[in-house]
Structures are given as C-alpha cells and as structure tokens.
Amino acid sequence: MTEEPAVVAPVWVLDATCLSHFARAERLDVLRDLLVDKECWTTRVVLEELDKGVAEYPALQGVRAGDWLKVAELDTLDEVQLFASWVGRTGSGERDLGEASVFATAELHGATAITDDREAVRVARTYGLDVHGTIWLLAGACRDGKLSEPAAGNLIDALRSTGMRLPCTGAEFSDYARRYGLL
C-alpha cells in the first residue's frame, strides 16, 4: 500500500493594494472564497498600513477581522535583515515598506506574492520571486472554475471604482487575460 502524499496548500502573501481594494469594494469575502485552497498570509507591516486608512475607509477593518489570513511578524534576526534588504530595493515610503515585508515573507516561505504595484513586481521578479497581480489571481480562479469571466469582469469594475489601478477594465478582462495566456 502506498501512502497518499500530504497535500500542501500553495502559500500566497497578499500586499495592501489587493487587500485594501477588495475590502473597500466590500468583496473581501469573495477574495477569501477564491483563495480557500491557498494558505494566505499578509504581514504586520501591511496591517499597520491598512490601519492608517481606517478613518477614511472603515471597511478596511475587515482585513484584520478576518481569520483566514496568517500574519507574518518578521521578528527573527534573519527575517528582519531580509526585510531590510528588500527595503533597499523597494524604497522606504509607507507602501514600499509594506511591499518589502510581503516580498521578504514570500521569499522565506517560497511563496507567491500578490501585489498590484507594477514597479515593485518588476523588481521582485528580478530577484526570482514569483509575484503577480490581481488580474492574474482572478484569471486563475476562472481557470479553476471558481469564477465566471463575467463575474471576474464585474469584480474588476467594482475594484476599479474604489480607485484601484488595474491594467484592464471588466469588459477588457477576457481579451487581456487571453493575450497573456492566462485563460
């Protein structure tokens, strides 16, 4: 008899860009459901960044309230040093610090990082990190049958209406995703 190999859920680390706009579009539950088969992480630095926006966007409290996200503390010397070296690549503005913490966590876990800052994506990939944006995430959900293309389009429009910068509109989604071989 052979033993079934243990199924290890892929680990994803989510940045503030993705979490905050899903929260503000009141679709955090949708995001959670789409990622149900993933081990999802964010970082203490990202949560702090979101906290600062709560006064303006109370919906951001939903991110901390959810128990589906594990929170990386980055508190061993190696982890803190890895974080600092990512800061040396991303910069030290508030958003940059959040991204640096996400990239450090992704590197530590061999995980996929999710962020919609294209400049940060470009740099993180140079260092060999697997990093993608929300459109890639939604296209993956469509491929897995968790989401229809029109539903993904609606979600994109809802996210864009909160000011999220995404590379395509809801109507353009199917074409855009096919152009990059995501669908």
Added chain:
Amino acid sequence: MSDDVQWADVGERLRGARLAAGLSQEDLAVRVGLERTMIAKIESGSRRIDALELIRIASALQVPVDYLLRPAPPILSRRASLVAEDTGTDVTRESERLEVALVAWLHDVQQLIGLNVLQPKHLLRTETPVDSSAAARELALWVRGQLEAGTEPIESLMELCERAGQYVLVTELPGDGASVVDGDVAAAVVSIRGDPGRRRATAAHELGHLVIGDEYSNDLGVHASRADREAVLDAFAAEILLPTQVLTEIGQADGITRDQLIELAARYRTSWSLAIRQADHAGVLTGEARREWSRSTPTRAEFMEAVGWVPQSDLESIRVPPGYAHAVVEAWRQGRITATRAVELMHGQITLADLPVGVGADVEP
C-alpha cells in the same frame, strides 16, 4: 556568532543612533509606543524587534531601516564604544549625527557596489607622512597630477573625488563634512549649507583626509588640539582648488590686480578669502592689498562678469557623484531597485518624473 550576540549588536547601534538623535530611552519609548524598559532591553540585546518596530524606531531616529542592522565600519565602532550616555554634549551629539549621515551614505554606495552596477575605484592614497603645510601643498599637486588635472580649474570636484575613489554626498549636516574609509570604499559627506565655494573647500578637505590616510574624520569646526592637522588640510584643499603656481605665473612681474584675482576666484570657483590667502602665499600680494581686499568681497555680479555669466553648478544642484548617479539609473533599468528607491538613492538630485519613461512599461500580470 549566536543570535543573542547579534541582537546585542543591533542594540548597541540603536543606542548610538538614539544618543545622536538626542533622545533619552523614555523619549524614544514614547515615540515608538513601547515601554521604556523595552527600549532598555532592546539596547542590551535581550529583546528582539520585529520589522514593524524596526520601522518605527528607525523613523523616530531618522536613520534608514538597515542602519541599525549593519555593523559600523571598524574605525567607527571603536569610537562608539568611547561614548557614554552622560557625556552627551552638543558637540558629541553633532559628531554622532554626522557619523550617522556618513554611514548611511556609505551603505548606499556599498549597495550599488553589491549590485555590481558600481565598480569601486582604486583609492588614491600616499604612504608619505604629511606633517606640514608645505608637504600638504606638494601632495595636492601630486593628486592633481595623478588625476590629470594639471593646474586647470576643477570643473567638478565631485567627479575628481570620485576618480580618487571617494564618493561625496552633499546633504543636510550638523557640521561641514566628514569622511570614512571602509575596506576598499571611501565615502564623504559635505554640508549643503553655506555657499558653493565653502562646499568645494570642504569636499577638497575631505579628499585630503582620504589621500593622507585618515580612516575617519569629521569636521565640525576646528578643535584646538586638532588645529595643526586642520591647517595642513586647509593647505591641501587650497592647493587643490587654486594652485599657487597659477598665481605666481600671473603676478610674477608686478603683482596681481584685484580684477585678475576676481577672475581667478570665479574661474577656479573658490571663496574670495581662499583666493586672497593663496595670492598671499604665492607672494603676489602687498600687505596693503591683502588688508584692503579682505574687507571688500566682490559682488556676485563682479564674479559673474569675470566668467561671462556662465552658470556654474558643481555642488549646487548636484548632490551625488556622476558615476554613482549613473549606477543608480542602471540599477533601476536592470530592475534591481524600484523608481522610488532610485530617487531615494539620488538624495534630491532627481524626482520620479526625471527618470526615463518606458522602463518596465510592459510587466506581465
């Protein structure tokens, strides 16, 4: 090295940066939202900090986040151990703030070297002891010769220092300047305050420290005990900026006129007082002229008239050396650093909008 020992190093760095910022443990605790006893524990190495605490502490102390995590250059860590909490006079505090700025800049240079976009230059140094102003002047001419500057005006002192292996940053500082050598990398900071002539003199001064073999120096003003050393470096700087030979050649027959000296000060971009000192040293100035001209600094229009109103920008809008600036842009093009980080590394010389468009325009989703 065990984990504890390393946290103790972080604690020591934190303590130094805290004293430089003029904060007590209590002050820092309030600013970062921790108990004072926690700060004490962090400083003794018995409590860790996480990434978020590191951000808050670095921000309160106005240092880059990696500052607290990296060892100081050996020469500076030897000095730091001599600084005690209760000797925090203004002078020691300013000296430490200067040191913090210097080390942060050194880290920037080292980052680019680590990314392989900046090749450290061979450091231009002399083995010969330099113990008199005469020897310093000779050394300055040797440096000019090595860097193929002859006796011509030095257009960019930043560039000259860079060719000598010293990377100069012009920035906000408590003193005039400071310099350090860490392994094969030499870095210097020069205060943005004061006029360009003063900045050039400070940069030349810091170059002197490198060439005569000082591993570390800060120039917060002349201390009595260091007056002789400073006089040697002043002579070096003066000769780098405006070689005596230039004045001798012009003034050998009948001495030099005020207009001629104004033109030299403008072309060589020195302060008026330095030009007078050099003319005096060259023996082309009567005692009367020296006294009279010292009292009447030429106006800006007089200087500009002397050089045909050509704008002179060195150490005015320029903050970082040219080779360094190129390395920053290269690191950004190669995707090693983000545009935001590139702007940080440029220290105010450029903004985001100045970076070329099109890089990274097509990032896959």
